[in-house]
Amino acid sequence: MNKEKNNQLSSRRKFISMAGAGAAAMAMTPGIAFAGVNQPSLDGVQDVPEQQDLSKGWVPVSDRKVRVGLVGYGASRFGASFGFQNHPNVEVVAVSDLFPDRCAELARVTNCKKTYPSLEELVKDKNIEAVFVATDAPSHPRHCIEVLKHGKHVATAVPVTYGSIEDGERLLEEVKKSGLKFMMFETSCFREDLYAMRKIYMAGGFGRLVYSEGEYYHGAPLGATNYTGTPSYKDWRKGGPPQWYPTHSNAYYIGVTDGTFTEVTCFGVPSDREIYKPGNNVYNNKFSTEIALFRTSEEGMSRMARSGDTPGTPSETGRVRGTRGSYYGKYEGLEKNLPDLNRPPLPPGVPAGGHGGSHGPLMNEFVLSILEDRKPLVDIIMAMNMTIPGIVAHSSAMKDGELMKIPQYKL
Amino acid sequence: MKKNMNNDLSGRRNFLKLSVLGAAALGMNQFGCKGGGKTAPEIQGLENVPENPEAVKTWVPLSDRKIRMGLVGYGVCKFSAAFGFQNHPNVEVVAVSDLFPDRCAELAKVTRCNKTYPSLEELVKDKSIEAVMISTDAPGHPRHCIEALRHGKHVAVNVPATFGSVEEAEELFEEVKKSGLKYMMFETSCFHEDLYAMRQIYNAGGFGKVVYSEGEYYHYASVPIDSYKGWRIGGPPQWYPTHSNAYYNGVTGGSFTEVSCLGIPSIIPMLKPENNVYRNPFGTEIALFRTSEGGMSRMAVSWDTPGDSGEKGRIRGQRGSFYGKYEGLEKNLPDLIRPPLPPGVEAGGHGGSHGRLGDEFIASILQDRKPLIDIATALNMTVPGIIAHQSALKNGEWMKIPQYSF
Numbered sequence: 001m002n003k004e005k006n007n008q009l010s011s012r013r014k015f016i017s018m019a020g021a022g023a024a025a026m027a028m029t030p031g032i033a034f035a036g037v038n039q040p041s042l043d044g045v046q047d048v049p050e051q052q053d054l055s056k057g058w059v060p061v062s063d064r065k066v067r068v069g070l071v072g073y074g075a076s077r078f079g080a081s082f083g084f085q086n087h088p089n090v091e092v093v094a095v096s097d098l099f100p101d102r103c104a105e106l107a108r109v110t111n112c113k114k115t116y117p118s119l120e121e122l123v124k125d126k127n128i129e130a131v132f133v134a135t136d137a138p139s140h141p142r143h144c145i146e147v148l149k150h151g152k153h154v155a156t157a158v159p160v161t162y163g164s165i166e167d168g169e170r171l172l173e174e175v176k177k178s179g180l181k182f183m184m185f186e187t188s189c190f191r192e193d194l195y196a197m198r199k200i201y202m203a204g205g206f207g208r209l210v211y212s213e214g215e216y217y218h219g220a221p222l223g224a225t226n227y228t229g230t231p232s233y234k235d236w237r238k239g240g241p242p243q244w245y246p247t248h249s250n251a252y253y254i255g256v257t258d259g260t261f262t263e264v265t266c267f268g269v270p271s272d273r274e275i276y277k278p279g280n281n282v283y284n285n286k287f288s289t290e291i292a293l294f295r296t297s298e299e300g301m302s303r304m305a306r307s308g309d310t311p312g313t314p315s316e317t318g319r320v321r322g323t324r325g326s327y328y329g330k331y332e333g334l335e336k337n338l339p340d341l342n343r344p345p346l347p348p349g350v351p352a353g354g355h356g357g358s359h360g361p362l363m364n365e366f367v368l369s370i371l372e373d374r375k376p377l378v379d380i381i382m383a384m385n386m387t388i389p390g391i392v393a394h395s396s397a398m399k400d401g402e403l404m405k406i407p408q409y410k411l
Numbered sequence: 412m413k414k415n416m417n418n419d420l421s422g423r424r425n426f427l428k429l430s431v432l433g434a435a436a437l438g439m440n441q442f443g444c445k446g447g448g449k450t451a452p453e454i455q456g457l458e459n460v461p462e463n464p465e466a467v468k469t470w471v472p473l474s475d476r477k478i479r480m481g482l483v484g485y486g487v488c489k490f491s492a493a494f495g496f497q498n499h500p501n502v503e504v505v506a507v508s509d510l511f512p513d514r515c516a517e518l519a520k521v522t523r524c525n526k527t528y529p530s531l532e533e534l535v536k537d538k539s540i541e542a543v544m545i546s547t548d549a550p551g552h553p554r555h556c557i558e559a560l561r562h563g564k565h566v567a568v569n570v571p572a573t574f575g576s577v578e579e580a581e582e583l584f585e586e587v588k589k590s591g592l593k594y595m596m597f598e599t600s601c602f603h604e605d606l607y608a609m610r611q612i613y614n615a616g617g618f619g620k621v622v623y624s625e626g627e628y629y630h631y632a633s634v635p636i637d638s639y640k641g642w643r644i645g646g647p648p649q650w651y652p653t654h655s656n657a658y659y660n661g662v663t664g665g666s667f668t669e670v671s672c673l674g675i676p677s678i679i680p681m682l683k684p685e686n687n688v689y690r691n692p693f694g695t696e697i698a699l700f701r702t703s704e705g706g707m708s709r710m711a712v713s714w715d716t717p718g719d720s721g722e723k724g725r726i727r728g729q730r731g732s733f734y735g736k737y738e739g740l741e742k743n744l745p746d747l748i749r750p751p752l753p754p755g756v757e758a759g760g761h762g763g764s765h766g767r768l769g770d771e772f773i774a775s776i777l778q779d780r781k782p783l784i785d786i787a788t789a790l791n792m793t794v795p796g797i798i799a800h801q802s803a804l805k806n807g808e809w810m811k812i813p814q815y816s817f
Contacts, residue, residue, distance in 0.1 A: 210675050210695045210716050213709075217727070265671045265699060265807060267707040269622045272729050289622045289727070291707045293673060293699040295807070301673045301697045303625075303709045310622050311739045312732030319719070321629070321695070323678050326718025333717045401671060401701070403807055 054352055054360070058345035062371045065091040067127055069152075071119045071143070072134030073097045073106035075231045078157050079134045082185065082363035083350045085110035089367050096122040098233075119143050123150040130181070130370060132363075133157065136233035137245070141167035144182065145174045153181040155366045155376075158247040160184045160383040162236070163283070165391055165407065168384055172409065175380040181369050183376035184383035185362045187355030188214070188251035188316055196341035197256045197320055197327050205335035206322030208298050209259075214252030214318030215305040216245070219288075229275070229308075239281020242268075242290040242306030243397070246390025247383075249304045252318025254386045255378070259297040261389040261406050266292040268397035271309045285394075292393040297408075304393075316355070384409040468751035470770075473777045477503040479539055481564075483531045483555070484546030485509045485518035487637045490569055491546035494597065494769035495756035497522035501773050508534040510639075531555050535562040542593070542776060545569065548639035549651075553579035556594065557586045565593040567772045570653040572596050572789040574642070575689070577797055577813065580790050584815060587786040593775050595782035596789035597768045599761030600626070600657035600722055608747035609662045609726055609733045617741035618728030620704050621665075626658030626724035627711040633679055645687020648674075648696040648712035649803065652796025653789075655710045658724025660792045661784070665703040667795040667812050672698040674803035677715045691800075698799040703814075710799075722761070787817040 068090050070079040079097070084090045094114040097103040103115050116122035123131060123146055130153035133143045141161045147154040161168035175182040188194050200206060230237055243266060253259065268287030270276070276286050288309035294302040320326060325333015346352065346360045353359025362378075369376035378386075389406050396404045480502050482491035486509070496502045506526040509515040515527050528534035535543065535558055542565035545555045553573045559566040573580040587594045600606050612618060628651065635644045649672060659665065677683070677694030684690040694715025700708040726732060731739015752758060752766045759765025775782035784792075795812045802810045 207678075211697055211711065211713065263807075265809070267699065267701060269620075269706050272619075289707075291623055291699065291709060293671060293697065293709070293807075295673060300675050301695075303697060303699070303711075305623065305709075307623060307727060309729065310727035310732055311730065312727060312734060313738055321713060321716035321718065323715065324717065326629075326716055328719035332719055401669075401699075401809060403671070403809070 054346045054350070055348040056345055058347055060088065060347070061368060062089060064371065065089055066367055066370050067091050067093045067129045069093060069122050069125065069128040069131045070095045070106065070110060070112075070134070071097070071122060071131060072157075073102040074134070074136070074233055076134070076157075079106050079132065080109045081353060082132065082359045083353060084132060084363055084367075085112070086349045086351070087363065087367055088347045088349070089371060093127055094122055094125055120146060123147050123152060128152055130154065130366075136236045137162040138236050141171040144171050148174045148178045148180055148182070151178075151180070153370055155183045155185055155363075158184055158186050159245060159387040159390070160380070161387055161391075163241065163244045163391055163394075165388055168388055172380055172384055176411070181366070181376055182380045182383070183362075183366045183369065184247070184378045184386070185366075186247045186251050186255065186378050186383070186386060187358040187362065188248050188318070189255040189378055190343060190358035190361040190365075191316075191356040192343065193327065193329070194251060194255055194318065195343050196331070197252075199339045199341050200325070200327065200331055200335070201256050201320075201322075203335070203339045205325050205331065205333055205338060206320060206327070207324035208300065209253065209257055209296065209320055209322045210300045211302070212253040212256065212296075212300070212318065212320040213303040213305070214249035215307075216248040216316050217305070217307045217310065217312065218314045219308050219311055239275045239285050240283055241285045241394040242287060242308060243292060243390040243393040246292075246304060246306065246393065247386045248316040249306060249318065250386045250389060252320065253294070253296060253302045253304075254382060256320055257296075257298070258382065260385045260408055261294040261302065262297055262408065263295040263403055263405055264292050264389060264393045264396050265401045265403045266290055266393035266396040267401050268394075273309050276309070287394075287397060290393060290397050292390070292396070294389060294393075304390075381409050381411055468748055470751040470753045472500060472753075473774060474501060476777065477501055478773055478776055479503050479505045479541045481505060481534045481537065481540040481543045482507045482518065482522060482524075482546070483509070483534060483543060485514040486546070486548070486639060488546070491544050492518055492521050493759060493765055494544065495759060495766045496544060496769050496773075497524070498753075498755040498757070499769060499773055500753050500755065501777060505539055506534055506537055532558060535559050535564060540564055542566065542772075548642050549574040550642050551639075553583045556583055560586050560590045560592055560594070563590075563592070565776055567595045567597060570596055570598050571651060571793040571796070572786075573793055573797075575647065575650045575797055575800075577794055580794050581813075584786055584790060584817075588817060593772070593782055594786045594789070595768075595772045595775065596653070596784045596792070597772075598653045598657050598661065598784050598789070598792060599764040599768065600654050600724070601661040601784055602749060602764035602767040602771075603722075603762040604749060605733065605735070606657060606661055606724065607749045608737070611745045611747050612731070612733065612737055612741070613662050613728075615741070615745045617731050617737065617739055617744060618726065618733070619730035620706060621659070621663055621702070621726050621728045622706045623708070624659040624662065624702075624706070624724065624726040625709040625711070626655035627713075628652075628654040628722050629711070629713050629716065629720045631717045631720060632714050635681055645681045645689055645691050647689055647691040647800040648693060648714055649698060649796040649799040652698075652710060652712060652799065653792045654722040655712060655724065656792045656795060658726065659700070659702060659708045659710070660788060662726060663702075663704065664788065666791040666814055667700040667708065668703055668814070669701040669809055669811055670698050670795060670799045670802050671807045671809050672696055672799035672802040673807045674800075679715045682715060693800075693803060696799060696803050698796070698802070700795060700799075712796075785817065787815040790815040
């Protein structure tokens, strides 16, 4: 079992025991009141799990407040949807969006007084320690580098880089050089099932993963006519290669095992949708469905699927099969003693949020990584190993499925 | 839409129309026909029998003629008695055979048949037999089918059509074409409730072009299932590909044109190359196929991963998808209910597919038409798995797949 490579589970485990110890040492109680932040309503946030008391078992690791800047309040309203504004260890000191109306709205919903007209201006604020980048995907690497160069920790929405391996590697170098925290907010990593798979995998309950599959299916709503897709800054979403947005699906291997994909063969099917016709998108992309078959670093296989032009229920999900068991909605296998599979508790007032209740836990993990000075769960290495294989997969699809090697990243 | 290739749907549709017309023309009463005087037994606690109230459809006899059948093979699966021929109103089981005398006697008993032969080779010499069901060892399938065809008999066979040999597949293909007789492979997935529905929707245009489909056969076995001369021990997973491949071939009538397949060396002892006659190192093989429609299929077979098991699949097309149910743009779906069963014939195992496979074969003889899973479809389901295994042995090299049409 090659679990010694980039095994964040053990660091995760250490973190949990450490957090417990820290709380005891500081004699903190879970009932402490935090900065008067009101709990926002959960309206419109889909996928909130049934879990009743999200904060049960939560213990603060510090009373310090990380000073955060939030950037980007576009179609997904992501700048506000991860709950930074509700975290007891966070103070949102400034927000920004290029559009003044969105910027004002973001300030309002996060109870923040200070705004900047751009990320470039915001990062000059010496008072800010960490920035959440929820901007257009093509700008993620440039924006993250800008933040790091100004000495700030950075969290970013997915993917870490959009179609450019070079941009991704430039960011990787910058993160290494900076010594600052970088985290990609891949939502699948804190879905209930994936989180459980990860715990079981690290406890040996799957043995080696023989086969895994993940998928991100997201098309036009049924019956929609003239659907033009999710609106996006400068239309970056229009006609993009499906596998350039691969992290929701790839997480169902990478996020479970900390392994990597080493080779890929990928197929695309030319889409019948207008936006994928030649000349209709800036990516010269004709595919809206791309199916990738990966070889994994443990010699197993993964099928990772993206589709935007096949009607049906949207989904971001996956399954794994190993030499000792499998997970298809639940664990079935040879291991009788499973570890605790519950996701970590959230501070009081932080909603679990969208994407299967993953938003709150992602944000909390980022904040904790700063407070505890440790690697966040989805660090730059895992982010690259989730994102870059999709870029190579699209290249393979453009060459009719040619088997291609994938760059490997480790710290 | 390239639906003109090897499209059994149209044949199927014609058949349905034909059977209704036929019933009308022959002045038969849909409800009153006794169909051979057998009384319907209760449907017992068979697994996988769907909940659907099948009673809404009534089986209509096509003829009062009885096909004289021979049944061969009563091994671990007891398959030659499992498809309901002995209860079908249009069948007379005239002889049975198994190489093991005790199994042969038991088969005769359960099918209420008085005549036995010590081997298939002896049975096929019986001139009173018109059709043979072959439930022998998989490696024997092509040879046994050819033997039956050469003796002028229609033939139905369990899966796969050929076990690892493309050459034998092609010999069989030539023999079927030459013979003018019926050949049908009993791929059970084709009469699963979901696959049958997918097929009707596909043929009605409810999926458009199938962009992506996936099928899987997951069956964990750390010790081998008993088999004649141990043929199952350590076999390459993709040599048994029809349960999964049916979720494309059986839906669309299309074929796979190219494959890249990956295998992973297994930790199960019998799946180590030195421990099986196939020199096969794999217990799981995952194939990515290019389809004749320009789409893709992921077809998976795994013997060495415990947990979720089954013979299942899903499809996604330009106009809709089927993940347990149809979701898509088509508002007017065709009738999705599977054909009715003759009185006395149980739906049977593998998702209630057994009885329908048996009935389809008999109907193809009575109506002198192609059966649903004819030789071309059978080979288009089976041979891609053989090529997939070759690809897996070459670490996923892309390989072309022979195409069969008839």
